[in-house]
Amino acid sequence: MASITLNGIRKSFGDNEVLRTLDLEIRHGEFLTLVGPSGCGKSTLLRIIAGLEAQSAGDVLIDGRNVNDVRPSRRDLAMVFQSYALYPHLTVAENMLTPLKLRDLGFAERLPILGPLMARSKYRELYAQVREAAETLRIGDLLNRKPGQLSGGQRQRAALGRAMVRKPVAFLMDEPLSNLDAALRVHMRSELAELHLALATTFIYVTHDQAEALTMSDRMAVMMGGEILQLDSPEVMYADPQDRRVAEFIGTPSINILPGEVDTHGHISVLDVPIDGQLVESARRVSVGLRPEHLEVSSPGVPDAGFPFRVTHRENLGADMYLYGSVNDTEHRLIVRTTPAEAHDLPIGAEVLLVARSGAALIFGTDDRRLRMRDEAHPG
Ligand SMILES: Nc1ncnc2c1ncn2[C@@H]1O[C@H](COP(=O)(O)OP(=O)(O)O)[C@@H](O)[C@H]1O
Ligand SMILES: [Mg+2]
CATH class of the missing domain: 2.40.50.140 (Nucleic acid-binding proteins)
Structure with a gap:
């Protein structure tokens, strides 16, 4: 679990100023949603937190420590994308095992046939961690399937599982439900909210869908034009908007x-x-x-x-x-x-x-x- 602080974050791509002096404090263990129309800079901000994109100015702090110069893999954050990016030729178990192998095993121990023979007890340990994550996500019986043999929702859970096994201090999710059909998307909202409670880990969730933000978040930040217009609980955001654009963006019908x-x-x-x-x-x-x-x-x-x-x-x-x-x-x-x-x-x-x-x-x-x-x- 981690708090994440953004101080004066700015980002330009050439002449295009995408984020303008943005400050945000994400609390330990909270489910915080960045919500706003397409193109407002949500993904860019998430990628800056992850270290996948460099900010033009400002600081990112994780638990009070400045991570501006810390590589993505060392920030201990897990990123879940809209496209699941599972390896199609590997089973769910092997997909979930990959980040653990990269972190915990040496080069020889990762070799396909020799590795498991050399490091049998390490593998047993890692498989136990995979099974534990799979049980939490209720995909324990799908571990030997390949991504092509899974439904959209199951694939999304496998991708979550792969992010979970490393026990990251925070999950960063970029529109993870947008490839699912409408009914499944609604169902997955409650699953994600339950998962957040079960893991008691900080979630930063990006979506353009105000209904997702309202239904899952502890707090939501409404972004437009590279700025946060308001940061509040869903209840306050709906009942007490500080800006006409926020009032118009939140709520259906508008x-x-x-x-x-x-x-x-x-x-x-x-x-x-x-x-x-x-x-x-x-x-x-x-x-x-x-x-x-x-x-x-x-x-x-x-x-x-x-x-x-x-x-x-x-x-x-x-x-x-x-x-x-x-x-x-x-x-x-x-x-x-x-x-x-x-x-x-x-x-x-x-x-x-x-x-x-x-x-x-x-x-x-x-x-x-x-x-x-x-x-x-x-x-x-
Ligand atoms: N790598 C990039 N190079 C140039 N412009 C980019 C790049 N990534 C994003 N942008 C621009 O930044 C703006 C915000 O994009 P993005 O963060 O993806 O918005 P959102 O996720 O809210 O839809 C857009 O105008 C987009 O075209
Ligand atoms: Mg985006």
């Missing part, structure tokens, strides 16, 4: 964003509908974020101020029903979460009033920064 106008007292209205609360800072124009679950279909006869909404599309997910539509037949669109029962009388074309739940609106300035309301509960 948060509704509408233009807001602010009067001289800090009261906000959206398309002429007032929003509760009063801004602390002065601003004239803001963006108002309302998640689909923060809107309600108003009951008939209730004289609430709301958004006149016309249903244009319905998405039935079983327990939830999302209604998509336009506000007052303008170009502004909203998504509202309801239940199939509630939406029973709301076919395409239906017109209703949508009301924002009190205190739910997230307000962002023109610079995308979150603006606070007076008396608003503080993050935490």
Whole structure:
């Protein structure tokens, strides 16, 4: 288990500045996810931590020790990639044995036939370690298969096993699930979270998929354009985003964003509908974020101020029903979460009033920064 500290990491490829002065403290044993759109610099950052790429500036520390000049193999980290990079001609057991042989055996002891004869007890020891990792991953009965005889999920587990046998101080994973089909990807999320608990080792996990980040992480860092916009637990990231781009990136369906106008007292209205609360800072124009679950279909006869909404599309997910539509037949669109029962009388074309739940609106300035309301509960 290790803590990993990044101080002022910068990286440019020629004129292309990919990471800009990035600081991050990854705690002992935590599952930390780097999440952001494709091209934002996640893999580059992970490769810098692993030592596979040199940073242009800044320091990488593992357990407080500067490892800038330490070779990848000496950093004691295990890297798991999206492409499993298993040797196709070797069995699962032999694949898993390879890193141990490289670490623990001399040249002659690694020879195919002579080696095991020369170093029988060492081999027995190493095979025991392979079997132990395979049991943890529940691939003990697949050890004699070749990668071509495995399913995608089994291959991913074999690749994890090969990373596990060296008992690294941290696992670095770069989109390890993206080659799997959708159902298996969802299943593997819980397996990885369980594996993290079982190994009690630091995991740094890279993904572009916000759902993976939300479901597995202790903390997640949302990256865009080579910067970390916010580092928080999944719960805080969702409920209390500090930046409009974070609010829009996290959550499916995405948060509704509408233009807001602010009067001289800090009261906000959206398309002429007032929003509760009063801004602390002065601003004239803001963006108002309302998640689909923060809107309600108003009951008939209730004289609430709301958004006149016309249903244009319905998405039935079983327990939830999302209604998509336009506000007052303008170009502004909203998504509202309801239940199939509630939406029973709301076919395409239906017109209703949508009301924002009190205190739910997230307000962002023109610079995308979150603006606070007076008396608003503080993050935490
Ligand atoms: N070896 C490289 N040479 C030049 N540019 C690179 C190299 N590796 C990555 N980049 C560039 O750095 C940026 C970030 O890439 P990457 O870290 O792979 O992003 P992500 O993993 O978030 O999708 C991209 O613009 C990419 O083209
Ligand atoms: Mg990548």
